[in-house]
Structures are given as C-alpha cells and as structure tokens.
Amino acid sequence: MMKVQAWGRLSNTEHNLINFHTPAQAIQQLKNSSSGLAHGMGRSYGDVALNTSGSLWHTIALNHLISFNIETGVLHCEAGVTLQDIHRTLVPQGWMLPVTPGTQMITVGGAISNDVHGKNHHAFGSFGDHVLSITLLRTGGEIIECSHYEKSEWFYATLGGIGLTGLILEVKLQLRSVNGPWIQSETIPYYSLQEFFHLADSSEANWEHTVSWIDCINSSSTKGLFIRGNLAQEQNQSVLKSKDKTFPFTPPISLVNKISLPLFNFAYFHKTALKKRNQLVHYEHFSYPLDSFHEWNKIYGPHGFYQYQSVLPHEVGLEATQEMLKMIKKFGEGSFLAVLKTFGNHVSGGLLSFPQPGVTLALDFPNRGERTLKLFNELDHIIYEARGRLYLAKDARMPKTLFEAGYPRIQEFIKYRDPGISSNMSRRLLGI
Incomplete structure (x- = not known):
C-alpha cells in the first residue's frame, strides 16, 4: 500500500499500487484482479484517477512506440506513452499531435479517458477526434478492438469515459505534418x-x-x-533551451x-x-x-x-x-x-x-x-x-x-462501464 495524491493535493490516501510492465502482465493481472483503476502520470486535479483503499494499475511503464508510418503520420503506441515522449521523438521528424492540453506530461491513455482539449478546439476539435483505434482490456480478460467504424459504441464510451470502460492497452493516433517546432x-x-x-x-x-x-x-x-x-514555416530544428526548475x-x-x-x-x-x-x-x-x-x-x-x-x-x-x-x-x-x-x-x-x-x-x-x-x-x-x-x-x-444535468448521456454510458473498475469519482457521482 502506498499513499497517492492527485495533482490538486486535496488528499493523500492509501492505495494498492500495481505496476504494469508489459501488456501480457496487464492481461494476466486483470484476469485475476477483483477491481482497480488505471493511473498514469497523476496529473488529473481531483479524484477521477484515485481509488482510495483499492488498487491502482500504474501504466507508465507501458510506454513503447510500437510503430510509426512516416508517410501517413499514423502512430501505434502503448497507452502509457506520454505526449512529451511522442513530441520529442517525432516533431524532429516533422509530425506532431494535433491536439494537446496545457501539459504534455500526461499519458495517451489519460488523454483519451478525459478526451482532452487544447487551444485549437475551433480548428482541430478534441484529442479523441484524432484517435483511430483503441485496444481495450476488460477485467476478466476480454479484449475489445474499437474505432470510429468497428464497435464504435465502445469507442465513444471509452472516449472521455474517465477510465471506467476498461484498461486502454494500445492506441493508434493520426498525427499532423509540421515544418518545425x-x-x-x-x-x-x-x-x-x-x-x-x-x-x-x-x-x-x-x-x-x-x-x-x-x-x-x-x-x-x-x-x-x-x-x-x-x-x-520556420524549419529550424534547434534544440529547445529549457531551464527546468522544481x-x-x-x-x-x-x-x-x-x-x-x-x-x-x-x-x-x-x-x-x-x-x-x-x-x-x-x-x-x-x-x-x-x-x-x-x-x-x-x-x-x-x-x-x-x-x-x-x-x-x-x-x-x-x-x-x-x-x-x-x-x-x-x-x-x-x-x-x-x-x-x-x-x-x-x-x-x-x-x-x-x-x-x-x-x-x-x-x-x-x-x-x-x-x-x-x-x-x-x-x-x-x-x-x-x-x-x-x-x-x-x-x-x-x-x-449538476453532473447529471451537464452530462445527459450518463445512462447510456453506464451500459459500458466495466464492473471491475471503480474510482473515487465514480462512487461519488455514479454510486458505483
């Protein structure tokens, strides 16, 4: 058991932290796990990624770039890859994520689960508009491959679904071509x-x-x-001079x-x-x-x-x-x-x-x-x-x-919730 805080630091509570190092380990763990919740970089402010006294499945080691097509800009990666990983690897190659929030220190899985947005919503929509497919692992071991066109009901439930439909294992993303940084x-x-x-x-x-x-x-x-x-249009790929402070x-x-x-x-x-x-x-x-x-x-x-x-x-x-x-x-x-x-x-x-x-x-x-x-x-x-x-x-x-008034499709969403996944937020707002 370890104490875990969200970014807002409003609480510091005990969790059973389980580190996933490979997709195979995650599949085996979820077959035998009673309940839990995916947790990435911990940058959510409130309780959406907390599961006090329960299990957190730590995904940041699932951070491999599986393949990238430099001609089309299609990236296949594991869900624990951070947006910074993607950018620092692929911006020098002329490709960038179309949509990112105010931090790139989040995982791809977290970006999908919260359907994050950026400063260019009027031009590029939200993060989910550029997700091509999702490999979703349900507790019990079922794997669902979903996209805009295949099992789309699972895709749209998972997009913005605050981690409650299953553990996102792998993702395919459409990147955009850029001249430089x-x-x-x-x-x-x-x-x-x-x-x-x-x-x-x-x-x-x-x-x-x-x-x-x-x-x-x-x-x-x-x-x-x-x-x-x-x-x-500047194509200078000079190294960013950043003076990080803590x-x-x-x-x-x-x-x-x-x-x-x-x-x-x-x-x-x-x-x-x-x-x-x-x-x-x-x-x-x-x-x-x-x-x-x-x-x-x-x-x-x-x-x-x-x-x-x-x-x-x-x-x-x-x-x-x-x-x-x-x-x-x-x-x-x-x-x-x-x-x-x-x-x-x-x-x-x-x-x-x-x-x-x-x-x-x-x-x-x-x-x-x-x-x-x-x-x-x-x-x-x-x-x-x-x-x-x-x-x-x-x-x-x-x-x-306010939650029910602001999110009128909640009853439709509940049909896709994984019964083996729960969070502080889901218990507070959904009672499950």
Missing part, C-alpha cells in the same frame, strides 16, 4: 469581456491557437491578455493569497502588455508554460487546491461569465492561473466528453475549506442555470445534480 505568437491586452469575445470570434478564421489569461480579481474592470498563434518544498500556508494575488496579477498583466506583441516561440514554451516548473502545485500549501473549469453555451457565455466573475469578487477570492477561451462548434462523440460549443473558464483556488466550497456552490448554480457543465478531469466535489 515553432509557433508565431501574438499577445493582445484586452480591457473588457466584450473585447475578449470580439478577439476570440474574429481570430478563429486565421489563427489556430486562441486562449487568454484573465485577471479575475480586479475590482474596477475585467482585463486580460489574449494570445493567439499559428505554426510557423518548487523545493510545501510552504506552511498557500503562497496564493489576498496579498500575493493582486501583486502578481498587476505585475504579470503590465509586464506582458509592454512586451513585443509578435514573437516566434517554441511549441513547448507556447503550449506548456508550466511543464518546466516541476511540482508547482506545492505553492498552494499543505491543504492543496481546487481547479474549477466550466463550459457555458455561446448564447449565454458573456452574461454567465460576468456573473461568475462577480461572485468570485464577492467572496474575495481569485486565481492567478485563470484561463478563458472559446470552443468551436465541433461536438465530440464521447458520451462523457467535456468540450461543447461555448466559452470555458478554468480557475485555480487554494483550498480554504468551507469558504471555498460555498463559493463553488454559488458558481454551480450559475453553471446549472446556464445549461453548462464542469470538467470531470479537474473536478473533486461536483454535486450529482
């Missing part, structure tokens, strides 16, 4: 939500990547930094607080706003700015933090986002990792996939106990009334009523 980036300050939405809407036609940082604690106005980018300790209190937040947000906005607007940036610096700052989650102190990420329909996005920001200010809370962006009109086929057309706001909050939970209850009400949903990959406390 560089992104031409532009940063534009904005001073109202209306201005953000204008920038987001007007950028979709000509810019692949769009995202913004928003200052959610400023009492006088809503301002932020809108960032957009396109893959550059946060050295867990402070006794959260370093994200009422004193530090206003100072950080003021300095970050004005320093960035004064920089040159157009820059040629390596894709790792553009897409994963926190990956070089290891264990940054410790800055929130011993009680950890919550990430609250919602998506709201386009037609109510402006008004509902304003309501959320007002409520956060009313509670005297704030986030320095506050990300506001829009999703395109593409709808994922995953039964429990998060992305839907609209606007998504992601916020990190230090865990201050009951006070923080009361704020979330108020935000939940706004999301519910707006017919939005919360992201399961980030969640640690969503009420069942």
Whole structure:
C-alpha cells in the first residue's frame, strides 16, 4: 500500500499500487484482479484517477512506440506513452499531435479517458477526434478492438469515459505534418469581456491557437491578455533551451493569497502588455508554460487546491461569465492561473466528453475549506442555470445534480462501464 495524491493535493490516501510492465502482465493481472483503476502520470486535479483503499494499475511503464508510418503520420503506441515522449521523438521528424492540453506530461491513455482539449478546439476539435483505434482490456480478460467504424459504441464510451470502460492497452493516433517546432505568437491586452469575445470570434478564421489569461480579481474592470498563434514555416530544428526548475518544498500556508494575488496579477498583466506583441516561440514554451516548473502545485500549501473549469453555451457565455466573475469578487477570492477561451462548434462523440460549443473558464483556488466550497456552490448554480457543465478531469466535489444535468448521456454510458473498475469519482457521482 502506498499513499497517492492527485495533482490538486486535496488528499493523500492509501492505495494498492500495481505496476504494469508489459501488456501480457496487464492481461494476466486483470484476469485475476477483483477491481482497480488505471493511473498514469497523476496529473488529473481531483479524484477521477484515485481509488482510495483499492488498487491502482500504474501504466507508465507501458510506454513503447510500437510503430510509426512516416508517410501517413499514423502512430501505434502503448497507452502509457506520454505526449512529451511522442513530441520529442517525432516533431524532429516533422509530425506532431494535433491536439494537446496545457501539459504534455500526461499519458495517451489519460488523454483519451478525459478526451482532452487544447487551444485549437475551433480548428482541430478534441484529442479523441484524432484517435483511430483503441485496444481495450476488460477485467476478466476480454479484449475489445474499437474505432470510429468497428464497435464504435465502445469507442465513444471509452472516449472521455474517465477510465471506467476498461484498461486502454494500445492506441493508434493520426498525427499532423509540421515544418518545425515553432509557433508565431501574438499577445493582445484586452480591457473588457466584450473585447475578449470580439478577439476570440474574429481570430478563429486565421489563427489556430486562441486562449487568454484573465485577471479575475480586479475590482474596477475585467482585463486580460489574449494570445493567439499559428505554426510557423520556420524549419529550424534547434534544440529547445529549457531551464527546468522544481518548487523545493510545501510552504506552511498557500503562497496564493489576498496579498500575493493582486501583486502578481498587476505585475504579470503590465509586464506582458509592454512586451513585443509578435514573437516566434517554441511549441513547448507556447503550449506548456508550466511543464518546466516541476511540482508547482506545492505553492498552494499543505491543504492543496481546487481547479474549477466550466463550459457555458455561446448564447449565454458573456452574461454567465460576468456573473461568475462577480461572485468570485464577492467572496474575495481569485486565481492567478485563470484561463478563458472559446470552443468551436465541433461536438465530440464521447458520451462523457467535456468540450461543447461555448466559452470555458478554468480557475485555480487554494483550498480554504468551507469558504471555498460555498463559493463553488454559488458558481454551480450559475453553471446549472446556464445549461453548462464542469470538467470531470479537474473536478473533486461536483454535486450529482449538476453532473447529471451537464452530462445527459450518463445512462447510456453506464451500459459500458466495466464492473471491475471503480474510482473515487465514480462512487461519488455514479454510486458505483
């Protein structure tokens, strides 16, 4: 038994950790295992990849690239391969994953189980749109090969299925051709939500990547930094000069607080706003700015933090986002990792996939106990009334009523759940 934490560090509980080193071992283990849950790099924020007092099947040793067709860009790999493994191997060969989230320190299996999205949803959809096939191992030993065309019902249940349909063993992915690792980036300050939405809407036609940082604690106005980018034609494959750092300790209190937040947000906005607007940036610096700052989650102190990420329909996005920001200010809370962006009109086929057309706001909050939970209850009400949903990959406390309203295909999904798999999240939201 070992203690395991999620990225939000809200708990530190005992798990029976079982390391899988080969697919054959995994098949044999699941034939004889009573129950468990797949666990990769541990980058989910809440309880989706936790199974307190139960078994976790650790998959990071299942990290082999089985084959790659350099002519077509089709990659066959094991599910424990990280997105960073793929990129650092294949970007120099002229191929890149079409969609990645804000970190590449996650496994392919985790990316599928949460159907992750990136800054280019309007152009490329979600991760699952580029998955060609999945080899799924059920407890009891049954192996299901599924794709968009073969046993598609299993494919779409597994896509965004938070690890509950079986253990993903192998995957085939369609990569995209690229000239090099560089992104031409532009940063534009904005001073109202209306201005953000204008920038987001007007950028979709000509810019692949769009995202913004928003200052959610400023009492006088809503301002932020809108960032957009396109893959550059630059073919220079020079080695990335990265100075990785590790946060050295867990402070006794959260370093994200009422004193530090206003100072950080003021300095970050004005320093960035004064920089040159157009820059040629390596894709790792553009897409994963926190990956070089290891264990940054410790800055929130011993009680950890919550990430609250919602998506709201386009037609109510402006008004509902304003309501959320007002409520956060009313509670005297704030986030320095506050990300506001829009999703395109593409709808994922995953039964429990998060992305839907609209606007998504992601916020990190230090865990201050009951006070923080009361704020979330108020935000939940706004999301519910707006017919939005919360992201399961980030969640640690969503009420069942909001889950059922936000994910109306849940009863359809339950038919494909593996009875030998359970998680803290599934017990909390599904009762199983």
